[in-house]
Amino acid sequence: MGAFIVLYMVIDIPEGNADAELQSNVYEYSDGTIMARDGDRNREIVDLARVPKDVQRTFVAAENKTFYKDGGVDLKGTARGVLNTLSGKGAQGGSTITQQYVKNYYLTQDQTVSRKLKELVISLKLDREKSKDYILAGYINTSYYGRGAYGIQAAAQAYYRVDAEDLTVEQGAYLAALLQAPNQYDWAIASDTGKKLVQQRWNYVLDNMVEQKWLDPGERGAMKFPVPQEPKAAPGMEGQTGYLVEAANTAVKKQLVEQGVAEDLEQAKALLDRGGYTITLNIDKKKQKALEKAVKERLTSKLDPKKRKVDADVQAGAVSVDPRTGKVVAMYGGVDYVKHYTNNATRQDYQPASTFKPVILAAAVEKGAETQDGVPITADTLYDGDSEHPVTDDGKEVGFAPPNEDDTNYGEIPVQEAMNKSVNSVFAQMGVDVGMTEVMRVAGELGMSEDLDPYPAQTLGSMGASPLQMAGVYATLANHGKKVTPSIVKTVEHKDRTLEMPDPVGQSVISRRAADTVTSVLTGVVDDGTAKASVRDNPLRDGQQVAGKTGTSDNNKSAWFTGYTPELVTSVGLFGEDDKEPHPQVPMYKAGGVDHRVNGGGFPAEIWAAYTFGVMDEVKKFDLETEQGSGVKPTRSPTQSETPSQTPSQEPTTEEPTTSAPPQTSSAPPTSEPPSQTPTTQPPTSSSPPPTFELPGGPDEPLNNDRE
Template identity: 75%
Template sequence: MGRAEERRARQRGGRRAAPKRSSRTAGSASAGASPGPRAAARGRGGKAGKSGIRRFFTWKTVLGSLFGFVLLGMGAFIVLYMMIGIPEGNAAAKLQSNVYKYSDGTILARTGEINRENVDLAEIPKDVRLTFVAAENKTFYKDAGVDLKGTARGLINTLSGKGAQGGSTITQQYVKNYYLNQNQTVTRKLKELVISLKLDRQKSKDYILAGYINTSYYGRGAYGIQAAAQAYYRKDAKDLTVQEGAYLAALLQAPNQYDWAIATDTGKRLAKNRWNYVLDNMVGEHWLDAGKRQGMTFPVPKTPKAAPGMEGQTGYLVDAANAALEKQLVSQGAAASLGDAEALVKQGGWTITLNIDKKKQAQLEQAVKDRLTSKLNPKKRSVDGDVQAGAASVDPKTGRVVAMYGGVDYFKHFRNNATRRDYQPASTFKPLILAAALDRGAKTQDGRAIDANTIYDGTSRRPVKGSTIPFAPPNEDEQNYGDITVQTAMNQSVNSVFAQMGVDVGMEDVLKVANSLGMDTEGLPAVPAQTLGSMGASPLEMAGVYATLDNHGKKVTPAIIKSAEHKDRTVTLPDPIGDRVITREAADTVTSVLTGVVDDGTARTSVRNNPARRGQQVAGKTGTSDSNKSAWFTGYTPSLVTSVGLFGEDAKTHAQVSLKGATGLIPGSGRINGGGYPAQIWAQYTFDAMDAVSKFDLETTQGAAVQPSSSPTTSQSPTGTPSSTPTTQPPTSAPPTSSAPPTQSQTPTQEPATTNPPTTPATTTPPPSNPLNPNSGT
């Protein structure tokens, strides 16, 4: 074919004209070769590359489907809008009594009186009203009553099981509080959306704002701004300042967490941040003059007044139970936040049974009275008015909190001393360092394994080795102990030894093990100073930590609630006994060592020779914080763990102060040590509460509860080999090995436990060096 003919052929065939083929291809075709895959595809399906799926999902079908889905959703919403009306307000009607019971079913308390007094919006200063708008919904006066984006996000989170998020308008929150409930369900959220839209069309913004301010829960049992103004500032709502209004508005996000009287340092910081956020938003919206804003200071609320019927220890127990229930409601997704959970609990209808044992509770209260509060005379000594006591008692086998002492009286001291975390646990932290060393198989700087017989230098202010951070802590009273065993160092609570041990183990590992045992160490710097117990902790927290040791290394999380029943919801309580967090041998070895603190250490005066002991085996540790602002004894038997703390708190300012000189102890030298009143309270309560004499079941060959075959020497490693068989009898009640710690020239010895203690303990106690202060050590 010539070029002219080819051109005419292409013109006749247009773009679909076949390309010029090579002679080889033409030959193959003429020979009857099979067509290629593309040709075959063209023959079967028309246009090349147009599969069935691609023809189905065209842009027209996708857009059509989306449009249909939108129409369907709009139709469904229109149906919902027509079907759902604005119901009668029922928030007040839902408020019922809560019933609180002891573990045996007898009534502890009944609460439920509604603390609410509605006020007209006109009675509330305008700038105070605007604090709530600035806090929760700056576009309140402009929006249609709903936040579609926030509501959609909440629906998606609910469907996916992630819980709820913020973002609701004031109108939506009012609808949830007054017309509906706090349940996190898709049905409730859709109702909230529809009712909010209708309410915004039918009612004025001022009507909605007034309803919101008057129905919200502010904490301290206060519903509505009038009750809140009285609860926090002892004044009427009409007399509130903008600063005070901003604090009340901030409270709505987390009433319990932001309540200044019971807030932690973190809670106070968050409350102030929220307060600043509210006022800054007001300036941004031109509702508050920037110059006035700069001169405003945080309005610290007044001390709360306890509710009727909550006197004595009752209020502390009820508050602790409520806090535990609220935390669980959030954990299982029944409430979006602690604020919502608190509102759910305050609405009432709950029957809450505590694990508190009525008899043990009375015994703990009596022990504190006999051993401490009866000796306090604030009129004679002002320091006596600064002494606060707290205690918590836990069954290590079940995790149940069987007794709790929150303070002298809920009416007189609102804050629960058993759960507060603002005082240092001091030397009660030392056993956790040893637990970490044993669990992690740690070694000293020269490569020796750390155990109860390892020799350390107990010289006061000895600089630690192996740390990039210089640290040289003093021992109490600047006592130098020279070369001593870990057992003796625990008995005498030697700071220099445990500072070095913490570095040997690695402070990060120490804090990790402490956290796994139940102590909140998240965010703490891993520095040697933490070995002195310089963080905050509560008696309840320390009781849980020691209960884990008592439970052979299986985690014990103290549980104050036995059951919580409600007609509208189900609460599933977690098992207080968890998995193993350290090895049994490590836990049992620490217990064994801590028997030495009682029988030959800082707790011997108050515990060892107590006539009520009757040969009971005991482990425990004393603690006295820097400047004597706190004193502790946390001790245990095989069936009961109790932590007792004394705290110096200024009766007027609530600042931390020293306990020195309280109860008439000689000022200057008159420290209240952990081996004094805390150990005395512990001993009276524990020996009264125990059912029978028992001994620890320990899997260890170390410590004071084990009789070694020979005593260790001052060589770089222990020369004595401990016996492989633990003793089967409680430790001796014989006097300590010496009246003074060993010097560097002395050979440190460890008093072995006798296998046959006397059937009747000694009835006399060796005279203390200071007859007014029967304390020995930290």
């Protein structure tokens, strides 16, 4: 008691601490020039009289029911917090609104005994010297609500687009509930668990108000949860800037946790939001502008929602990576951050489709896999390429028989040509030959999501992936199998710390032989496959060797081209997203004035070529350690009199499948090694119709023959 009296006498109410004077963060391009500042703190102090009385009470009901009666402290809660701190159990135990305000405005967030004792004394003195309304006003004006909003006025605008004086009780209860965990409870980004928890917290607040007789039970029973509006970007984040800043912040928060500076992402965000950071990105200003220009010239300038409603539903995303360093040198997140909040470059909710096929081949070569007939899988191995050919495992059908694009039958076809023409039936069988568990393991090693389900339909790229992830996968191939984890942040500096970012280039995850073989095969897609129209014959190419793969998903909801030169990997994705909330995935048929569907060899490949060849400094060849694929074989360009090779966009053939190998294409002349003698499986007969099957996604998304 004597010690406490001494503390009470020597500790005065201080001025607001430095943490209350929040700073901006500065974001720079790789050359050190300023990209953006996150601006002044999004806060506007409002008088408590402007906040409806019932809304004021939602905060009291949420945090401190006895606020109007207590002395400003919770002695039991504080004692419990001190004991937990001393015993190493962390920050546990409750505190009053007064104590929370003192911690926010006068002290720091440090969990130390001295800070807790100061909090106790200052809270007691503040409660004696100031009114409850003064303390409550300070509390709701200094608290952080998520979405960059500090104080109730900014929070009201951020979540409901209204001023604090126009908030309803239901809305106030949601904002009061948010204070417990702003990021976890933000409806726009919350997980299913987070949404459930915030609704429980919302109910808790209103029930407490009934208990305190601040709310009529009948009115309470009629109240419905007020779902907040979608986030609105902060001023100054227009165009691509907001997407770049958002991606950089995500990387910094993750690193703050991994280095132990923050315990979790919630605390990491709080640290970042306090400001004072200078974050230099790997973004190359020249390449960034070139990528934006390529998207505008090759896509957005051709979209006219007034002529075609579908044009309003087309979203583009792209990521460009230097495979030697792992640096993200350019990123396109969408038409404008203030108009389309979701970053299309990092979203993972659309299927990568046939851009996944190279992963299957990589797994096959890495494992040294064989066909069902015991033939080693190489670029020359023959497969049955007929549409809807049943996939077999150890001689038994697995219940999966995917159609090729436009139901085209190819008969017996080598792997190189199957990759060029993106033949679904071949890679579905190859995935089972390799083993789907192995294919999914390699996918994870290369940079896709971990723990992908190993069912055969995944060979069609039916999982979700982002342009950022696919750029990483292909960058690892381009880097001869050494793992590339694309990095957007170069350096992070703060007056209190220098944050070390991880090396984007790691150890080999697949052999150089496997990676180089896939690269060699993918040159055929450009020279004699689905990307030749947009890439091979581009006048800016100047002889540059290119590897890449197109992809078009079910019902034309996504279209991709991911390709690379020895020095630059770029993944471009187009996504069909309804421009009306809640923004479901939709088809893109005839968008931009195309005759039928939007293919990966169309707009995505055109964007890729315009950007890549536009920023290319010099022509270089791949350094490949493999004897397989188009990249290591002599090639010739077809003359004008020659008929182009069959592509998946042609009408289905009426010829019966051949029983011998087809003639070699111009991109794959015979080698010294003879091709396999037989296909891996026999073509289906008319008396044995292919089994039915379904892709994941439910009855509203049936598999069709649009996918390549």
